[in-house]
Every structure is written in structure tokens, then in C-alpha cells.
Amino acid sequence: MRIGDQSHENTHYESSISKERITFKNKAWDNYFFASRSQTFIDIAVNTWYYRDEIKNDKLVMPPEVQFFVAHPSLILHYVEGAPDGDQVKEGLAIEWLGFNFWNWRVPFGASAITTYSDLNEVQDSGYGLMFHVANKYSLGMTRNGDENTIVLTIDLLKLFESKESNYKAYLKKAKKYF
Template sequence: MRHWIQVLLFTLGFISPSAYADNQDNSISCEYDIISAPLNETHLKDLQKQAVMTSKSLCLGSLRITEDEVGELKLVISTFASLAKEGVLETFPDNKFNGVEAITEQWSKQLLNVGEDTDYVSKLAVNFNAGYVKSNGDIIKDQIRFELPPNHQNDFALEVTSAIHNECKKVDMADNCLDATKQLNAAIEPAFFSFKKALTGQNLAKHNRLVSAWQTYIDESRYQFPWEAIATARWHHEHFSGEKLVGPPPTQVILLHPTLVIEHVHNLEKGNRDDVSVAIEWVGMNWWKKGLGFSITSIYNDRADAKSVGTGITLHFDSTYSIGMVHRSHGANSIFVNVDLLDLFGDKKEKYKKYKKYF
């Protein structure tokens, strides 16, 4: 028995540390990429700093696996929207730029639809359109255009009159309305960069695979106590390092896992052979994708005709069913079975929540 325990522990140490590599290719960085999206000059510097922090938070919450996660995402986005609204009205006050407050309010409400449709998570587009002469000779004057994607139902434009032009010049660091719009966009746009990057282009397929992987993990992995999740996260520390979206751990550490088992000691007299016993799984590993796992286990049962404690091995199947054997002196060896009731009846999404804090 001792020889087999040594072999299993060696296997645990040799195989598991490299297992996280399977999921690395599907990770998505949520760090703000200042090279792809440089931070331009703006008079709203505090808002821009908040936008960069919001960018990471929105990205890291974008999997939306649980209702709690959706709620946290809404809190992050509503907090930023409130600050951004102040920035918009500071740059273009409604008493001078009529209609700005209404569309900004509409935008902040629209952002809260993040739980249902990510298309609504976008910046309020404020652009300067230079005037031009149409082919028929009509003159289109300079405009400041306010657009609210994706539906654009409340878009409107303000003609840049001399009065509007003078108001734009009151904005710090702005010589005209073009400068004013650029500075406002520079403060708001960063908030949505990482979120949009995670849900577009090649990352969209990765993002969908991550959501699917976590859903599979929720359904098929073994229930873990909080300290086991901590041990697993540390075991796979490279997998969970950095500001990035990642999939579930490829293996689960089993550590000090208490459970109840139905134990059968064949050498005892009839009537005393079968009983419910207390078990503690000291250490082990569960390859949840393969549906196989093991642990070094001790069982306690206060029997008069057998030693109370025995130690052996548990084998786990499909992360729910277990069978094992323990050794006791004087031939009182036993076999036991177990069904993980916590996995069958517990809140399965707790499995995801235990790991969300690590990315």
C-alpha cells in the first residue's frame, strides 16, 4: 500500500504542473494596451484615469457566468457613466449646447443593458464634422454631432455658430470645437477598449470558448471547499497570473476534504460489516476533464472489533462517484463508496465564484 501511495504522489507532482498549458492559448489579456490605444491629451485627466481602470474591470467581468457577475459589471459601468456624464456636461454644458444632457442620460441608462446585449456597451460618440459645399451649391456648415450607437435613434447635431465656437474655446486646452470633441473622446474612449477587444475579432471565438469551458467546469468538476480552491489556484499560479480572462483550472487539488462514506469491512461479523464512516481526503488530484481522480484517504469509525482509523486510497469517477480501499491492522481492511452530495445538491455556480477572484 505504501508503495502505491508513493507512486501516486510522484505522478501527482510530475503531471499536474504542466497541465495548465492546455488553456493558456485561450486566455485574453485585459490590460490596457497603450500602444494600440494611446492616451491622448485631455482636460478631463481624472476621468481618463478612471476610464483606464474601468476598461480592465469591464473586460475581466465580461464572461457574465453568474448573476452576481452581471450585477458587478453593471455597478462598474454605471459608476463610470455617472462620472462621464459630468465630464460631457462640463465640456458641453446643456444650457449652451441644447440636447446634450438628454442624450447623455439616455446613454448612461443604455449602458446598464450590459447583462443582455454587449452592443449597448459603447461610448457616446461626439464628433466634429467640418462643413462643405454640396454639388448643388448648398452649404453644409460645421457641426458637432452626438451619436448613440447601436440604434442611433437619438442622434442629433448642433451647428457651430460663432456663439457655439466661442463656448468651445472656453474648454481648457481647446482652440475650437474640434479640439473640444477630441479631448472629450480621449477621456471616455479608453473605458471600452479592453471590453470591445475581448469581444471582437479573433478574441470573440476565444471568449466564447472560455464561457463554454467554465460552464462545463460548473457541470462536470468536483465540489471543492474554499481551501481546496485556494490550493488549486496556487498550484496553477501561472495559469491565473496577470490581468487576463482564463478558463478553469485543468485539474483540481484535493486537500483536507471531509466526507461521509459507506464502508464495508469483510472480516467482521455479519451485521457489523457495513456502516457509515467519516473520511478525510488528505491530498489528491482530480482530472475533471478526464473524469478521473485520486486521493490519499483516512477513515474513522469507532468499532469495538476493529481499529478505528484506516488509511488508503480513494478513486474518483466523473467527479461525483468514489470508491476506495483502506488498510487496518489485524486484517480489518475495508472498501468504501461515496456519492458527493455537495456536488449533487449544492450551488454549482459556487465552483466558478471561488475562482473569479483570481482573474
């Protein structure tokens, strides 16, 4: 074997390793966009900003381990035991003012500080509290509406309308600011 042949083998080996890393990271990002909670453009901007140092260091970064949420809207079902019969369950809106989600844990888990609004009878319409996220799809919360404790339930409906491709492009666009 000549010295030049060994150099060619090393280059081929390094190229093969690079392809495997790229493939692995692409699959990780596909999993992130498919399995994690939905994200609004604000969430994407916050997460990109938060992980900016990591993005600067390596162009082939892995997806974040934790998602952060700011001003994230959700449609909810609001249960109020103290409301009159027939008016105990109402649809409404929740805003997650600040939250996190460990999207890739064996059992994904997160939490958010929320404000809710529902057209409730004989109970204050707006409330504040905490919402817990499980399995990247389901959220259960508890709020305080005036003198009443309430329960909030939602599923990640935004995920139905989310475009993996547009989220990926949004991450790239934001990340380019840091390169």
C-alpha cells in the first residue's frame, strides 16, 4: 500500500462518517418537528434566540432538548364545578405566557403559566394558573377564576395546522442571523 492510498481511504472514511452524522441529525430534526408540541412564530423566535450560541458553534446542530413557549395560544375546555348546572363546561382560550416542554423524554413533560378566558356564567370569565403538558399532545391545567378553582383541558390543535417545512425554514431564517 502506498502512502497516497491510505490518505484516500481516510478521506473516504471521514466522508462516510460525515454523511452518517448529517443523516442522524436530519432524522433528529424530523422527529423534533413531528413529535414535539406545536410552535408559533414567536416560539420559534424565542427558541432560536435561546439556543443561538449552540447554533453559532456548529452548523449541524441537534434539535433543542427543551422547547420554550411565550404567548402561546390554545383552545381549551374549561370545567367549573361552581357554575350552574348545564354551564359547567365551556370552550375558551388559554395563553401560555411562559412555558417549557421536555419533548423528547420517555414520557414528554412540560408546564406553563397561563391566563384563560371563557364565557362563564356566575363565575369570573378570566383566570390564571398552571398548565401541565404530557406526551406532547395533552394539557391539563388548574386556574383560579375569582373565587372558583377550575380545570382546563386541551389537546394540541395547532399541530394539525403546523407545517414542518415552514417551521424548518423559519428556524433556518432565524439561525442565519447568528452565522
